[in-house]
Amino acid sequence: MGARGLKTQITINFILLLLIGMVSIDLVMMMTAQRNLIRSEVSKGKAIARLVAGYLIAHPIWEDILQPSDTRAQLGFALDEASASCLVLLVRNQQQLGFGISRCTLQDEVATLAQQAYSTGEESIHFIGSTFGFFWMQPEYLVLASPLRRADQVVASFSLVLSLEGIYRSLRHSQQMLLLYLCVNTIILAFVGIYRVFKLYFQPLARLAKRAEDYKENDDILFAVRKRTTSSKGCRRR
Numbered sequence: 001m002g003a004r005g006l007k008t009q010i011t012i013n014f015i016l017l018l019l020i021g022m023v024s025i026d027l028v029m030m031m032t033a034q035r036n037l038i039r040s041e042v043s044k045g046k047a048i049a050r051l052v053a054g055y056l057i058a059h060p061i062w063e064d065i066l067q068p069s070d071t072r073a074q075l076g077f078a079l080d081e082a083s084a085s086c087l088v089l090l091v092r093n094q095q096q097l098g099f100g101i102s103r104c105t106l107q108d109e110v111a112t113l114a115q116q117a118y119s120t121g122e123e124s125i126h127f128i129g130s131t132f133g134f135f136w137m138q139p140e141y142l143v144l145a146s147p148l149r150r151a152d153q154v155v156a157s158f159s160l161v162l163s164l165e166g167i168y169r170s171l172r173h174s175q176q177m178l179l180l181y182l183c184v185n186t187i188i189l190a191f192v193g194i195y196r197v198f199k200l201y202f203q204p205l206a207r208l209a210k211r212a213e214d215y216k217e218n219d220d221i222l223f224a225v226r227k228r229t230t231s232s233k234g235c236r237r238r
Helices: 003-058 070-081 107-120 165-217 219-237
Strands: 086-091 096-099 124-128 141-150 153-163
Touching: 003 070, 003 141, 003 153, 003 165, 070 086, 070 096, 086 107, 096 107, 107 124, 107 141, 107 153
Parallel strands: none
Antiparallel strands: 086 096, 086 153, 124 141, 141 153
16 A cells, blocks of 8 residues: 555544544533433423412312313413413313313323323323434423322322423534534544644654665665675785
């Protein structure tokens, strides 16, 4: 392999290693950011669910579920202000009451989770749906199912739905800036690294190889001079 081919191979391998390292950094950073953001969203959802539970216990909408009231409108407005997608309330006779700007996208699945909370009497957290995150498909909604108790009796339950699309949108926007930074960083590191490798290792080896080639070309002349010198010394001794 010639010197030019060796330089090209070293450059390509060096850049590939840097790119693999930068992509790994990007993946780890984005996964860590997603985990932290989802944890924050879960904490937010729990806080909203506690407020909703207290509000529903103080204003038992399910006692007259067929009659419109200001309480429902206020609850729907509060959910909209809290950026909640929707809420499904389930009462004893299995009637469902929805709150929010629009009907829940996965109404049946959300109602099933509310039914489970009603039956078990325990709170639960679920991830449902599917949407594109930032590298692959991710859950689309966060659902917090919680029972409502009055005098230690479960009288109703609800499922609070929060969309995760905002998190993914924010991550994709951050990823674009991060990828730009990593590309610029890769170019700078590749240029500096390749320059240092060639300067410290490749150039000395090239000079050494050239000296070896020159030595081979002048090999016969050098030995001929040494023979003549030896013959001249023998004649003088005589």
